[in-house]
Amino acid sequence: MGEINKQPGRLRAAPENFLSEAQIKDVAAGRRDFLRKSLFAAGAAGAALAAPKVVRAAEGDPNILENPPWTTSLGQPVATNPYGMPSKYESQLLRRESPGLARVGGASVSFCPLQGLFGIITPSGLHFERHHQGWHDIDPSKHRLMVNGSDDSLLKKAKVYTLDELMRLPSVSRIHFIECGANTGLEWGNVAVPTVQYTHGMISCSEFTGVPLKVLLEDCGVDYKKARYVLAEGADGSSMTRTIPMEMVESGEVFVAYGQNGEMLRPENGYPLRLVVPGVQGVSWVKWLRRIEVGDKPYATKDEAVHYIDLLPSGQHRQYSSIQEAKSVITTPSGGQTLLDKGFYNVSGLAWSGRGRIKQVDVSFDGGINWQTARLEGPVQNKALTRFNISWVWDGSPAILQSRAMDETGFVQPTYGQLRKVRGTKSIYHNNAIQSWKVIESGEVSNVQVL
């Protein structure tokens, strides 16, 4: 909080206003000679201003009193950046890897910088990445989607579709979150990482556009009575495969997406085609989707028989665990940040549930003893991120901030104590425990776990 003087736009018009208690006593005692010094220091603190400006600062903010160059000169023409980029002042918010988590970049994760994002839509360039065998920028004119059956009796006709053809079909556009099953997995045993980017950044939310898988399966003459499972397969080196229940396809929820936030999917997110499986962990949203097989049994693929299985204290692993249960996290303020000052804050965060809509989010400032209900920014959507906000006046004393989501089924996000009681501490996947951020007197916020 010693940094207040460095906050832009704060007026320091009269020296008396930024004197310490001790200095004010000095003034009262008639020792005024140091005032000249502090005036100079005030000037130096603000971008090394020359002395006359310091005097002007006493009249008001130089950013107001003197028009800046952008107000007094001609700006750049249209289409200078044919594909627009964020401001150069936004260079800090990037996808980042967690050092030591993976050994090779092609089988790794980059985390989404949730600590600086607003609302519920993730900018496509900041969408988290998880690749198993690197990513490619696939030529859409050479990409094909095949639909076939594990058995000829499950499907009348195996078919092949091009992007030209898929994009002629009736489309849907829906906003959904995608969360990696291992999100917050680093924290199963204890606090391990400093910021919300690394604790929760394997989640993103986009508007996806595409064709319900049901349309394609019916176009191929699927026999729903026999074909109760779908295998989705990617076109990358790993040819990622996952089993998806036919119930989710029949409901119309699952779709084959080409669009993301108004443009085509980004290559890192599966360009030109990926599966959208709302509410289910990201690994099932197969990227670079090249094949759909309908079958009568689950497939036990590598990423549902060796990984994405949840180790229990008994030594058993839960297999085919897919749904991302209700979860939430405060993003502002959050770990690795420092509050600038005492006073008013809009505490803001995200909530989501793989079982439907968020019904309520409660926030605690005392580590979970007392709770208040936050405002949900609507419209609240099905299996999408939901932004919540709540007002807080920080009085400068220590606090522990938590958020707790409840979804439309009435399920309430568990505490670490409750979750570990049933699932132990050795799992990697599906950690949806309540996140706690501790605020200390200096304003520094850090990651703690409350049981």
Add this chain to the structure above:
Amino acid sequence: MFRFSKPLFVFALFFGSTVAIAFENYSGVGRAATPAEVKAWDIDVRPDFKGLPKGSGNVERGNELFEEKCASCHGSFGESNEVFTPLAGGTTKDDIKTGNVKGLSSGELPQRTTFTKVATISTVFDYVQRAMPWTSPKSLKPDEVYAILAYLLNLQEIVPADFVLSDKNIADVQKLLPNRNGMTTDHGLWPGAPAKKGGIGNGGKPDTANKACMKNCKPEVLIGSTLPEYARTAHGELADQYRSFGPVRGTRTLGPEAAKKAANAGTLELATKSGCMACHGMKSKIVGPGYSEVVARYQGQTDAESRLIAKVKAGGQGVWGSIPMPPNAHVKDEDITTLVKWILNGSK
């Protein structure tokens, strides 16, 4: 009029006779897949071995193949932790009897390997066939996959050294996997029909039941764990990972000394982003030489930098073995220069 009514009539007739079948409704969209196309892509192998190609391979051949195509990343015995978690190890003869890897519950297992987890050998066949070797997936023939699996199974002491694995006996081998009884589907996280209706799981019943208590919910706050000091700085300068304005600032976590280190981490990031780290380790060989091996080789050679820049750009083979480095045309010249300098300076 006549010109138009005839096709219309035919249209009506067609629909009159095929009412209410969605099949083939989107005319002009999609075409039948040929049998050869389906065969080319439909390579998945299920736990009941549907999709398994015919073939066989023995342990000895598998050992050779593994040494040639897999050991650089996974270690000669599937034990390496360098590129990925180990494939082999961690199970006992007793586990093979019970079908439950005891180390998973006893806590004796330092790290879960592939064979401590997998309950279906079909999974390993399917995966190696579709995805390995990592840098040239789908290059193995079925007989080679059988041989490599035979070798891995022998390492795990599931089959003897003279074993021949084939499509005929693979189902019997599956019944010997040390963790074959280690999976449960009794949970609420399957989004389809429950087990009692022929599907999987308990029908979505959650395993925790928190309450939305609002006032005086507990007598005290129990802190389970706080951020360890080393973790505070392990992710670089947090002040640089948030905007320079707004309601908060990123906390300054590193001093100037550490910031320099972080800048080097930046080069590591560049190396990762440029794909170099997929094939090179800091110390040891993955596909290409470890960076410290490169340093040792070119110590004191003044022209090494320019030669290596050219080599990285164009790719090439023969200096470290017969495996080629592909051209790195996608990496900018200035980045290649940065990377080679960084490698020769000990990549610190």
